[in-house]
Amino acid sequence: MFGRMSKSYDVVVVGGGPAGLAAALGALESGISRVLIVEREPEAGGILRQCIHSGFGLHHFKEELTGPEYAERFITKVIDRDIDVVPQSYVTGLAVDSEGTRLVRVLSERGGLSTIECRSVVLAMGCRERTRGAVRIPGSRPSGICTAGLAQKLVNLDGYLPGERAVILGSGDIGLIMARRLTLEGCKVEGVFELMPYSNGLTRNVVQCLSDFDIPLHLSTTVAMIHGRDRLEAVTVAPVDEAGQPILEKGWDVPCDTLLLSIGLIPENELSLNLGIELDVVTGGPVVTSTMATSLPGVFACGNVLHVHDLVDFVTEEALRAGRFAGEYARHIRRPQDTISLVPGQNVRYCLPHTLSPDRTHTIYLRTKKKLQPCLLKVGDLLERKLRFVVPAEMIHLTIKPELLERFYEDRLQIDLIPLTE
Amino acid sequence: MTTRRVQNYVCTSCPIGCPLQLVHEGDEIVEIEGQECNRGAKYAKQEFVDPRRTFATTVPIEGALYARLPVKLSAPIPKHLMMAAMGEIRKLSARAPVALGQVMLRDVAGVAGVDVVASRTIPRTLCAPDPRAESRA
């Protein structure tokens, strides 16, 4: 029930975004019945509440939904199944008592500080955006600079326009979508500037969010300087050399009052760090086994807190699984320990989960370090698949069946992406 | 005799994004090149004959937790009508409660059968709106 919180549960889910909602439903599937979702915002849905454009659900529902529509399907299910959701509440910590009961500390707007007992916990806190500090743009510190996701929230939930003339740094999908959104709202978008020689967003978004509105996309170009005293007045943009350093002599000034940063996302792991959970330096999220278990017993992770996803459909799929295993854990069902570690090889930035067990089917997620067209995906000597096109912005997923691991006796399985020439 | 012209497109049917060249004489398509599969030809043809787009935006809403209600078009409309549609939607406003799929405007930009619909349910809330919103207004 929305707004209800009891003293004790089987599973507590931290975060009510798509990952948390699916994890709660997954937990029920494992046969338990008492599940709580703790969400710091006034309503569930997470980042999807502000992603009003369509493009969600093509894999999971086989139809194209907007973010709010996708979220609502899961919120409805969660409410129908009598899962408790407590809004405006923040999980601040977690402890384990001598009997193995997990004690979740919740700070809530109405109830103050309380401690909830449970058997297992799912982390689904999502991610946050990288800010200007993370890329160190020189110049003054006027107002008018914000992340693309924050601008998205201001425009789509609160109904404010961040400015009248905008420059967007970074060509990821959020930046592209905001270029169209601001243009539709009557704002002039001067251009999107991307450090890399290619766009980080989907081709569809480049065409429908930029080309359709004659917004220029400058590749291998960055914002090199920020100007303005109180309010942003202009930015200097410049092409970059091979090392990614701006060539200032070739730069030019673009007058603007708004600079949106769309320069990447980082998993939100403050809580995990405080709990001493082992994190992966590449993904920025917890190290997990094939049951999505973190290094802290009884604590599971899924969604953007684990690694940044580009498609919410995969978030849902991963979270359903994490929820199921968390539910099993609450019922004292223990799966055999994983025996194989999965390691990234040539051209692979990361692959998940970190370990596998030969007894069941696994879904593996990986990302390439660079664009390869075409390439050969190799999973040890077990599996080879030709891929026509891979880019860092698009996660690769594959299924490994237990038959494949039946005669695999080693403890290390490496994944490679080997470039092919046509 | 009409002269041959070339139209360039980027296929958006899959992430590869093939650059396409459509050669035409007036309204007649002569040939399409650059596609790696036949979905590309279909895409270029559609773009040449009748390019359509859909988009999402918001309308102001009263009596809700947040200031805006997200809306979308029920189907794509001709590309050149996007701004006209946006102009009509800008005149709308809503009052909570609103149901998912509720029609906010029929036949947007004069396109028969295409409606502006709510893309979420918004219950009526009794709590005060965000105090930050008032101080900024």
Ligand SMILES: Cc1cc2nc3c(=O)[nH]c(=O)nc-3n(C[C@H](O)[C@H](O)[C@H](O)COP(=O)(O)OP(=O)(O)OC[C@H]3O[C@@H](n4cnc5c(N)ncnc54)[C@H](O)[C@@H]3O)c2cc1C
């Ligand atoms: C700006 C943006 C645009 C995107 N656009 C697209 C798109 O167009 N198409 C697509 O398929 N995918 C898109 N994505 C990706 C997709 O939406 C995300 O992958 C998905 O929302 C991730 O779900 P999540 O539940 O892991 O995280 P979130 O949706 O971020 O949810 C996390 C929730 O946890 C809550 N929380 C965090 N910490 C705590 C705490 N300590 N206590 C209580 N609650 C807490 C937060 O308030 C939030 O509600 C986008 C992502 C972002 C950030």
Ligand code: SF4
């Ligand atoms: S033509 Fe085929 S391969 Fe090329 S972008 Fe379109 S769908 Fe993809």
